[in-house]
Amino acid sequence: MIFTGEFLAFMGLALVAIIGGVLLLNLNKVIHMVVALIFTFVAIAGIYVLLSAEFVAAVQILIYSGAITIIMLFGIMLTKHDDESEAKSGKWRKLFLFLGILGFAFAVYIGIYNFNVEQVPTKLHENNTLQIGEALYSKYIIPFELTSVLLLVALVGSIILAKNDKKKEADKE
Amino acid sequence: MEFVHEGCQAPCSIKGIVIMMENAWLIPLFPLLSFLILLLFGKRLKEASAYVGILFTLASLVYSILVLFERFSEPTYGTNFEWLTIGDLHLTAGFEVNQLNALMLVIVSLVSFLVHTYSKGYMQGDERFPVFYAYLGLFTFAMLGLVISPNLLQTYIFWELVGVGSFLLIGFYFYKEEARAAAKKAFIMTRIGDVGLFIGMILLFWQTKSFEYKEIFAAVDAGEISTSMITLTAILIFIGAVGKSGQFPLHTWLPDAMEGPTPVSALIHAATMVAAGVYLVASLFPLFAASKTALLTIAVIGAFTAIFAASIGLVQTDIKRVLAYSTVSQLGYMMLALGSAGYVAGVFHLMTHAFFKALLFLAAGSVIHAVHTQNIEEMGGLWKKLKLTGPLFLIGTLAISGVPLFSGFFSKDEILAAAWEGGHPILFLLALIAAFMTAFYMFRLFFMVFTGEARGSQKHVHESPANMTYPMILLGVLAIIAGYVNTPWFGTFLGDWLVDGNEALAQHGHIEGPVWIMIAATVVSLAGIYLAYLMYYKRSLARNWLSGTGDTLHTIVLNKYYVDEFYQLTVLAATTAISYFLRFIDVFLVEGLVKGVVGIVQGLGRAGSKLQSGQVQTYGAVAFIGLALLVVIFAFTGGYLR
């Protein structure tokens, strides 16, 4: 195995991502968990760069590290949290789930291990954004437009969901 | 439908002109038409229905007579078409006109026609008048169809239809509980017999691969069927005849069937349907003749029924029941004749009996019509009031008693001769005793009804209308002269004709008995009449000189030897017991099974519903663990479960 700069970068980013994930599982305060996850998201953006997907990396930072994390923080702020929540829930379930996930990971790992992927030179890193733009506006135009519809629906839906009850409550009072 | 002419042997195609017989299938069709028309339009036709029925049966009658006359000069005619294909088995339907069939056609259509005419008067005013005629049409159709059937299957089909016709007519007064019970009993009792016929027929089929009489007889002749099989099938078929003809173990329905309207009793339970059993045995005679055991069985059952029913007839007080038991007894005679290989004797008596018994029933109907009761204790002295019915009834009584010169005398004589010649001296003796009893109870009936003082409340006693008396007169004439077609004195035309051209039957033709038999028969019947005369007319002999009312013997006989009660206690009770036992199984075992199944399903359901905590995470966890398990197994085994 050759320690190229690329490899070192990968190792570092991967480590950060995994540590972020583990912290998410083990931290006690909800806010801390979310913050831990920001590291993971950013690290993943780095991984994308390594995979010659600069545009996706940018989107990743914008949406995950930016938008989604902020949304989650708002969610946390708008609700009450008795933070030492981890307690009674079934130990057995956790154990079984852990074993199951371990088995699953192992099985998939065997698949990955035996999976020999050929590598051919690509031009993905050249004008990545241009390529994506061309593809999006030609081949994937319909899914793209549908996505916009989806986002619109999600926007309207969330507003209604979040708002509707308030009105009712107001009616009650 | 393609008609296959196979019954037509060489001579007939040369002689050619068999127009009447060729279309003999029309004969049963006329009454069927009558049935259908009345069924559909009866309500509108009302009383006019009678004319429809009468006209169609008249057509049948005329046609039957023409066919009979044609049959005198022409050989047997028959034709078939394919009715049902079962793979390579081809079952046919068709018709055949042989001597026996032709004779039966005339008897049946004649009696039916007369009864149709008679009923016009008798049933006057009944609100279901058209229905009655419709039923009569159905019955006549079935009976005529039965008579011309060329194969066992078709015979069986019409055999059952005849049973239904009889069932419907017995239950005609459906609102009477007795009628309902009687109809049900008649149907089920005859069905028991029919099953015998059914089994016998099918067994025979697998022996010969055919239902055709001709082929069966050919196979019997050629010795293709083992003797034991012949005996078995013959006896099974005879069971069918036992059911229909009211022979001993299955006779109980026939007296009860008297709940039907009286013309029906005359038609079905005297002249035609009950004779179907005898007819069946007669038309299958070559089969029976091939087995000594079968013949003996028939003879013994016939003789026993004859004396058994006669003894019950001695004490009955219902005019129709007396006649019913006498019918059973006379049918026993016919069976005895056939069982003693007296083919001609049996058929001959069948014919004469049809006439005089129909006469008796119609006359009895006329009496009932006049006095509105069936109990002979409440009659008496009707001779002067019923100027026509009385003498006619007397003619019938004389004929059935076997008084010389009347038709019954000749046929009964021939049966006695057959029994004697057939080597059954004991059966002969039984028959003789039965003849004595017959004479006695018939005259007892006659004296009680027509002579002496009027008992009971008879107010407006009047003779029946013309359309009731004319049929009786015609039958009266026949009851006198029908015997002369086959007598030892004037030639045995009927006997010779019946067995003509049929080798299997030739040896069972007319039987010339010793003269002493004739004398003995005469003496016996005269003795019976004299005894009845002493007891019921002169009353010089007390009615209870032998056995008073209330005596054990009298009670037993009056209750018909408790056969009904016996069945009630054994067969019916057993059936009910089995049914309840099975219900026990159904309720406890099968339902238990059900409960078990339900329990398991419910248990599974409960266990399942515990998993339904409503928490998405649990669901997800369970689903994922399952998936993981599958994936792991998949990974380790490297593919499908092998």
Next chain:
Amino acid sequence: MSSIPASAFLALALILFCIGLYGALTKKNTVIVLISIELMLNAVNINLVTFSKYGVAPSITGQIFALFAISVAAAEAAVGLAILIALYRNKKTVNIDEVDTMKN
């Protein structure tokens, strides 16, 4: 050409996916559950992008799909949060094991 084998990326994605899954199925706090799901989606995106570079026929499609997945995830997060808030308003809790309306 890259010196890192594709399996490294796939393995990383697998680990992240498992972490996300464990979190989604065990955490009580609904917000965290939602975030865990986001993590799983991210893991999937890594795979998509990986296969857009590696394999016999690399193409931009993988990245495009990753983009779609991201936008759907964003929408999901928004709706999920809206539901969460509505739920909180009714139940005064964000603990997922206290939400069992499906049972009735």
Next chain:
Amino acid sequence: MNLSAVLSLLVFSPLLGIIVLALMPKQAEKAIKIVGFLGTLPALFLSLAAYLHFQWGKDLADFAVAKQWIQFRGLNVDEPYFAVNYELGLSGFQLLLVALTAIVATLSAIAAARFVKKEWKGYFMLFLLLEIGMLGVFTAENLILFFIFFEITLIPTFFLIGKWGYFEKEKAAYSFLIYNGLGSAVLLIVIMVLFAKTGTTNIDLLTQMMADPSAPLSSDLKLGLFIALLIAFGVKLPIFPLHSWMLKVHVQAPPSVVMIHSGILLKIGAYGLIRFGMGIFPEQFDQLATLIAILGVINLLYGAFLAFIQTDFKMVLAYSSISHMGIVLIGLAAMNQAGVQGAIFQVVSHGLISALLFFLVGILYERTDTSLIENLGGLAKGMPIAAGFLLAAGMASLGLPGMSGFVSEFMAFLGLFEEMPWIAAVGTIGIIMTAAYLLRAILGMTYGKAHREFTGVLDLKGVEFVPVIVLMLLIVLIGVYPSVLSSPLQTTLETIMPGLGG
């Protein structure tokens, strides 16, 4: 002439009715009833046309249709495909059952217009869906397709019983669903094993494959599969002791559904036994023939004896159905042409007769509010026409010659007497018992003293005559001229029989 679309059209034609119904307002009672009735007509006309097509001497194979549908295989490219095709076909036997289904369904729609008192829209939609299922079951040439249609019949029936039935309708519906669900689960296992082992679910292919001694199934496995099939269809038929669900259904379901249920759904069991049991596993059938004959006789007698003591006329009819299905088993057990043909005849004939009887019972129940024999009596006075038809239907049911019941009973026994005369002889007791219990029940209701409160009840009227007369005419037609049924059957018999070695 290409007729391959006709069959799909035939099977799915009720869909048209469903769509139209879906668009109609709930309250339009009359219009819904008319549409529901019209929805059954295309299938009826098409099936009659197919029958005429056959009678004019054309080949029924013209109707066969086969399209690729589902294909899949394992990860290895060299593995063969597992293909589930969309295959419908029509043989003489299937043709008869399809025609029977179409006829009874149409008549049942008429009956439903009479008997269903609420939520007509839902009723007729489910009813038409049920018809699709039934038509599909009888035309499917493929086990998986068969199974799908089989399941389609279960669900609507469940709702039809559970929603529109009498007092204990839910109980009846559940016991129907549980039993038939179990039966179909067993059936599914059999189908899957066959599929996995042979790679095909086409019935004809399977039949040929099984006849081949080198088939990839051991004889033990085949026997096991056959027994499983016997159980699966035994539930449906039903065979003692799997019958108790059917009693509840017959008593609780609305008359129009019972007409379908007893007339056709039970027949799926018989159809399955003949087509799959006898067609695919002839040797195993032969091995167990004696057992099946005994089961048949048990069914026959058990049903008859129990019918003899029932107090509810519907129960009498329910047990009589069990009894009559015994005759189907008897005919099949004979394993000869007469027996099998008798069994098939019995399937059709009992379909018609029981539809007629249950329709009449429905009428009686509606008019008098009771079906207890002891509460009735003397109905011939108040409603002579209905009583007359009831008696005639009873006569048909007890095997009166000249009606369809006799022909089938006769042939079934004819067949069995050749093979197992003793068992058959015991079975003939059933013939007597049938007469006894039917007469007891029917005479108990129609004859005798008239109950005063029933003197004013209405007789049959108007549209009620249609089902009664059509069914009666068919019954008599088959009884008098059985070739209408037997001629389409000859080819079917010829294809089944070689497998039986007889």
